[in-house]
Amino acid sequence: MLVYPTYFSPIIHFTALANSSSVTFEVEDNYQKQTYRTRCYIYGANGRQLLNVPILQANSKQRTKDVLLDNSTSWQQQHIKSMASAYKSSPFYEFYEDELIDLLLKKHKYLLDLNLDCQQFIFDNLPLDIQTNKSIEFHKDYPAEADFRFLVDAKSNRSYKLNEYTQVFSDKRGFIMNLSILDLLFMEGPNAINYLENQNIEWI
Template sequence: MIFSCDFFPCIDYMRHLLREEEFWLNTGEQYIKQSYHTRAYVLGPHQVEVLSVPVKKYSNHALIKDIQIDNSSDWGRKNWKTIENCYRNSPYFEHFEPYIYPLFSKKYEELLVLNKESLTICLKLMKVKKTICHQDFSYYDYKDQFIRFNAKRREENADNLPFLSYPQNFGSAFVSNLSILDLLFMKGLESRDIVMGNIFV
């Protein structure tokens, strides 16, 4: 299957990816503003918060591989502060902080590199061994192999499967399909089995 190159992907993304023996990231995909390319959703004390990566101005129909990060603002520090506010008291924050924090303290130039690194970290923390391959794919030539996730309809998923609920830091109602970060900070090494639907919590 061919996946988009997203920033700390949503749980539905990870659920599909973990079921694939082989997967590819599409570096030839058209960049979409306000999509999972530059956004990840986490649960704060009062609402769902957005981790956002600013990018430089780009021409219409720019490809994800050509998008440059705008480092004129300290976006990494701002996002990390949001993560701390949301998860500092979560069960696995201290376990995973040393792996995740460096991504927000380093200055990346290319969005593709940042997003690939965020996926690499998630797979490592879930103890999933997969090789991340990437290539330019044409939607018209490979449309049956593409799988898409819509950030504007975050609580929907790609194949209409129910989401397994798990304890979250805030609120009494479960918020589904957040960034995989939410699940990792709350359930640690059980995250892989929860994503795959192998256990109930």
């Protein structure tokens, strides 16, 4: 299957990956705005909370792999603080906290490198045993049954029905669908991979 590497991808992204034996990361594309490359959503005390990754100015003629992160701000520390605030009372946050902080404080130069490391962090901790490759050239057309690049679109009107699981604030605000994979990992821990493998998604 073919996907874009994104920033702590939505659960639906990993639902697709968990049911595949291999994945190719699209790394030869041009940059697109409004995607999960530069954002993820967690469950904060006030509901769905955006964590945004700042980049230096980029346009649609620029390769995504050349897009630079804007490290002039302390966005990494802000994300760490937001994640801790949201999930410090979750069952499994403390088991992943140190590794997560190390990843974010690595001060990546390129957006793509950050996103690939985020994917690997999740692969290692689910764990998800899957063969990974990177694309060597961009193809607009790809077999539909294997092309999951559409999952990168943060403004997509597609909706998916995922099974509910307990979330930190769900007793107060209800279940929020398709948050970052971190939400599932921090709440379900080793059971997260079973959850992903048992989702029944109609992709078409």
